[in-house]
Amino acid sequence: MSTTDTDTTPETVLYASPAAASGPKWVETPVAYDGILLAGFGGPEGQDDVIPFLRNVTRGRGIPDERLEEVAHHYRHFDGISPINAQNRALKAALEAEIERRGLGLPVYWGNRNWGPYLEEAVTEAAGSGHTTLLAIATSAYSSFSSCRQYREDYARVLESTGLGETVTIDKVRQFFDHPGFVDTFVRGVKDAVSGFVAEGIAPDNIRVLFSTHSIPMADAERSGPRDGGFGEGGAYEAQHKAVAEVVMAEVADAVATVEWELVYQSRSGPPTQPWLEPDVNDVIAELPGRGVEAVAIVPLGFVSDHMEVLWDLDTEAMEAAEEAGIKAVRTPTPGVDPAYVSGLIDLVEERLKGTPRAERPHVTDLGPWYDVCRPGCCENIRAGFKPVAAGIRP
Ligand SMILES: CC1=C(CCC(=O)O)c2cc3nc(cc4[nH]c(cc5[nH]c(cc1n2)c(C)c5CCC(=O)O)c(CCC(=O)O)c4C)C(CCC(=O)O)=C3C
Ligand SMILES: [Fe+2]
Structure with a gap:
């Protein structure tokens, strides 16, 4: 990097x-x-x-x-x-x-x-x-x-x-994203969900954790974070989510059980011709029974509180997808207050x-602590080029 x-x-x-x-x-x-x-x-x-x-x-x-x-x-x-x-x-x-x-x-x-x-x-x-x-x-x-x-x-x-x-x-x-105060709320939520499933008699192998975040256009993802940050196609955006999910699952493995997980995306908009980050949360849920999964914990990793994307796209649509797939599902809490x-x-x-x-400075992944001051070109605007910004360094 x-x-x-x-x-x-x-x-x-x-x-x-x-x-x-x-x-x-x-x-x-x-x-x-x-x-x-x-x-x-x-x-x-x-x-x-x-x-x-x-x-x-x-x-x-x-x-x-x-x-x-x-x-x-x-x-x-x-x-x-x-x-x-x-x-x-x-x-x-x-x-x-x-x-x-x-x-x-x-x-x-x-x-x-x-x-x-x-x-x-x-x-x-x-x-x-x-x-x-x-x-x-x-x-x-x-x-x-x-x-x-x-x-x-x-x-x-x-x-x-x-x-x-x-x-x-x-x-x-x-x-x-990797400040311990933020991450700790997800650690507790996933531990509770997984231990709840285990207490119901579900084998850890048959449990999945899906970390869900807002999809964004691939072109945005690639440009997320510092220019030439070396994060590959999904950019810093995807790398940050994956790094946090790994930390959460390591804590869950220590405290409860080792469980497989995946990063999924939700709330895609824009024309179908434009590539956005995938897979979609509902598509993955539909495939879970075929992989022997009986219970899924859906973690709103990309959201700081229960706003519309959480209430509608997860609590309504993803829950319906789980019901159709015939598997148990819980949605873990957002940080909120x-x-x-x-x-x-x-x-x-x-x-x-x-x-x-x-x-x-506290940070729980190797990517942090993230910058106080965004580098020039950081998170480039693919829609309108460079508009004036505050809170950066002067090139
Ligand atoms: C990464 C990300 C976050 C997380 C970061 C953050 O929190 O800021 C976020 C948050 C939110 N997005 C929200 C709502 C909307 N987002 C839209 C559209 C879009 N979001 C995008 C990305 C994100 N969005 C993108 C790439 C678009 C396409 C348009 C474009 O290319 O820029 C549209 C337009 C309609 C549509 O396109 O569906 C709406 C109504 C609300 C409010 C919810 C409520 O009311 O509770 C919140 C918190
Ligand atoms: Fe949005």
């Missing part, structure tokens, strides 16, 4: 703190952040919000409303209400409580990319209260355009649109406040 620091990619990096913008991969000097920017995806909160929300998600791509209505069905089914905003409100409260407990005295401003409260409002409120050196936590653990760079583009867009670029800087915490996860997020903030050396 190699990374190119002197990459001449023609991208514009704006509004990073001087410590981050000057070029290191890890910011090992203390930075006096004075506010946290909790950045969410956003979701509709009623039937009337659904189409405007989907217009925001697909902005710039000119998708007609009739097509958007086709992807609206799962939101329609739940009265147009995505669970995601309630979860982010709960996460904000949990982060505030942990900050209070540690006496860090940092305010948390929450804003979303695609629905209110928007990032614009959060950044404007922060600046209005005199908080101008912000550290962003996005509710997204892995590296890819959708899970990393798109958030950074939006931070830059917001600083432009609010005219606050002269006053406010935004850095980000490292992608936290689990204390280990919440405390892990605040550890990520503290390592930046203190400038903790890289060597002392």
Whole structure:
């Protein structure tokens, strides 16, 4: 694996703190952040919000409303209400409580990319209260355009649109896929599921664990993580998920039993002609009885909380697929507001406040600790080339 620091990619990096913008991969000097920017995806909160929300998600791509209505069905089914905003409100409260407990005295401003409260409002409120050196936590653990760079583009867009670029800087915490606080929640979930099956008399050989994450276009996957990162076709995105799954299954083997596992993908969209990461979770579930499998644990490894992809694509569709296949299935929990996860997020903030050396930063896979500062060209946008981004180094 190699990374190119002197990459001449023609991208514009704006509004990073001087410590981050000057070029290191890890910011090992203390930075006096004075506010946290909790950045969410956003979701509709009623039937009337659904189409405007989907217009925001697909902005710039000119998708007609009739097509958007086709992807609206799962939101329609739940009265147009995505669970995601309630979860982010709960996460904000949990982060505030942990900050209070540690006496860090940092305010948390929450804003979303695609629905209110928007990032614009959060950044404007922060600046209005005199908080101008912000550290962003996005509710997204892995590296890819959708899970990393798109958030950074939006931070830059917001600083432009609010005219606050002269006053406010935004850095980000490292992608936290292999932070012990995040991973521990999955370890506990998979241990519980597997030991439950074993207690029901199912032999470990007849149990499978399917780690499920959001599919993304192959072209995005290949470009996920640092340019020329050496991760192959699936890029850093796939490598990170596989590395975390291996760690989880090693712990399950120690505590319960050795069980076979597979990384699968869900929630594919886009035209069928465009290759996306495979196999699909439901296709794999359908094949399990033929391989002698009696019970499956479905692990939402790519998701930080029970949002729509989890409730619909896993709890509804994948559960139906398991029922049709005639096998037992459980879906293990997402991190949500689990204390280990919440405390892990605040550890990520503290390592930046203190400038903790890289060597002392907790990580459970060989891929980490991931970079504080994205390299030029990292998680390239295959849709629109390089838009201005925040929280990077200046090439
Ligand atoms: C990697 C990834 C994450 C995880 C990282 C993160 O969390 O950020 C994620 C999260 C989410 N995705 C969400 C919703 C949607 N994603 C869409 C479309 C897409 N997602 C993609 C990828 C990802 N998405 C991609 C490659 C597309 C195709 C469009 C494109 O090429 O960019 C569409 C458009 C309709 C459609 O295409 O189906 C919707 C409505 C919600 C909210 C759920 C709720 O309401 O609870 C959340 C948390
Ligand atoms: Fe998505």
